Amino acid sequence: MAQKPSIPKGTRDFSPAEVARRNFIIERIRRQFELFGFQPIETPAMENYDTLMGKYGEEGDRLIFKILNSGDFLSKADLSALQQADAQALTPQISEKALRYDLTVPFARYVVMHQNELEFPFKRYQIQPVWRADRPQRGRFREFYQCDADVVGARGTVQEAEFIQLYDRAFADLGLQGVTLKLNHRKVLSGIAEVIGAADRLVDFTVALDKLDKIGRDKVEAEMEGKGISREAIAKAAPLFELKGTASQKIEALRGLLSGSAQGMEGLDELETLVARTAALGLKAATLELDITLARGLNYYTGAIFEVAAPEGVNMGSIGGGGRYDDLTGIFGLQDMSGVGISFGLDRIYLVMEQLGLFPQTLDRALDVFCVNFGQQEADAAQQLVLNLRNRGIRADLYPTAAKVGKQFKYADRRAVPYVVLIGEEELASGTFTVRDMQGGTQDTYSLNAWEQFADRLQP
RNA sequence: GUGGUUGUAGCUCAGCUGGUUAGAGCGCUGGAUUGUGGUUCCAGAGGUCGCCGGUUCGAACCCGGUCUUCCACCCCA
Numbered sequence: 001m002a003q004k005p006s007i008p009k010g011t012r013d014f015s016p017a018e019v020a021r022r023n024f025i026i027e028r029i030r031r032q033f034e035l036f037g038f039q040p041i042e043t044p045a046m047e048n049y050d051t052l053m054g055k056y057g058e059e060g061d062r063l064i065f066k067i068l069n070s071g072d073f074l075s076k077a078d079l080s081a082l083q084q085a086d087a088q089a090l091t092p093q094i095s096e097k098a099l100r101y102d103l104t105v106p107f108a109r110y111v112v113m114h115q116n117e118l119e120f121p122f123k124r125y126q127i128q129p130v131w132r133a134d135r136p137q138r139g140r141f142r143e144f145y146q147c148d149a150d151v152v153g154a155r156g157t158v159q160e161a162e163f164i165q166l167y168d169r170a171f172a173d174l175g176l177q178g179v180t181l182k183l184n185h186r187k188v189l190s191g192i193a194e195v196i197g198a199a200d201r202l203v204d205f206t207v208a209l210d211k212l213d214k215i216g217r218d219k220v221e222a223e224m225e226g227k228g229i230s231r232e233a234i235a236k237a238a239p240l241f242e243l244k245g246t247a248s249q250k251i252e253a254l255r256g257l258l259s260g261s262a263q264g265m266e267g268l269d270e271l272e273t274l275v276a277r278t279a280a281l282g283l284k285a286a287t288l289e290l291d292i293t294l295a296r297g298l299n300y301y302t303g304a305i306f307e308v309a310a311p312e313g314v315n316m317g318s319i320g321g322g323g324r325y326d327d328l329t330g331i332f333g334l335q336d337m338s339g340v341g342i343s344f345g346l347d348r349i350y351l352v353m354e355q356l357g358l359f360p361q362t363l364d365r366a367l368d369v370f371c372v373n374f375g376q377q378e379a380d381a382a383q384q385l386v387l388n389l390r391n392r393g394i395r396a397d398l399y400p401t402a403a404k405v406g407k408q409f410k411y412a413d414r415r416a417v418p419y420v421v422l423i424g425e426e427e428l429a430s431g432t433f434t435v436r437d438m439q440g441g442t443q444d445t446y447s448l449n450a451w452e453q454f455a456d457r458l459q460p
Numbered sequence: 461g462u463g464g465u466u467g468u469a470g471c472u473c474a475g476c477u478g479g480u481u482a483g484a485g486c487g488c489u490g491g492a493u494u495g496u497g498g499u500u501c502c503a504g505a506g507g508u509c510g511c512c513g514g515u516u517c518g519a520a521c522c523c524g525g526u527c528u529u530c531c532a533c534c535c536c537a
Binding site for chain 2: 006009057059060062063102130132134135136137138139140141144145146147207296308316317318319320321343344345346347348349372374404405406407408409410411412413414420422424425426434436438441443
């Protein structure tokens, strides 16, 4: 009995057309990464269990794919945890590796391990798959690609401004107009929590605030209260719910609220600098928006926070995100190494571009010239012609068998080949080949010796 | 992790309150057309009804479990 084939939940196969489109996105993003001075690295699909655990919060730990040890792993384990059905205690006993959950923590590990070989500030980019044991949904997979660019070893806001430009150029290069670059600052969030007297409830406060767009002010306030934030504190935060206007106007309004918080004012100064610099440099495809409700990755971000929203009308979670983390390498023993980075979510960008019909049609064409096979002798001549064309950089192929001509034409049609070459008995006798323009339906004849005339027509 | 949803031919889907041989369109194969695709006509192949178990004289249909899909949470790219 044949086994019914399947792949794990949340994973996908990619067809030739899909790979061509994914590569299109990757190439454009990579081009911008390199134009901005980033260098590529790659890291293993698996990291040591201890490298990953505890870096993404409790929720993150749950979503990390753990790899079962090989061999007779039970004999080495302390099985009391198994008897008590305590998965949390048992897992480290039987697993010492895990699949990469993101590209940032492996990068931090890389920087610490290779610190003596690196030139700081070190600018790296990395385009690789990551794995999360999440429940799949549209735009949410268990295996997906991230495209990250990070800089470590430099402080200041110049780099943040660079990343805003990088985002914008990449989306412009992809032809994806209308994305929103949301900007916030961890110090501003901390400052708010400080001045309203809820500094110890920072995460609960920001997580609730983050839902403002989705559930509205009343429910946000109710959730804050439910998390133990006092009514008095919530009342003090009222100006947050009424922020309006341009980024500068919002910053002005926040200065009033945060005047009692040194770090809050520091965050506002940085945001103001970033907004001003971005205004001076200009944006091609994206708009910058100050969003005080943006609260992501608070486990390690310490400065500016970025998130990218798809163009309006496209139902998709964030298609990118990033921020500054002052001490990510500290946990691996390298202190005072400030970093800042951004990430592009390849799979979500793909879905957005597909929905908006932004992929170039030429991506569907994998072959420029297709040569019909009429039999042994004709095929010999055809093969030589095909090789000549390939040497010119033209994608050309010869059908492998002398199948019916109708069938071969149908094949060429399916593969969207623009030109079909015929070298049959007649052509062979006269030393020529016939070219059919599949779109126009016209046919021309060239001498085999003058094949470059045909090549010139394809590549003027 | 919580709650819901989906699964029938390669694809998109019909299939009544359980009842004989499970259908359509598209696609596929062959032919009309032994040197011409995308149009047309004719013929044909193709299905353990996701999987396991249960109820029943009888299950694609009812029940339980499981896997999968999609959705809302949680969280996130």
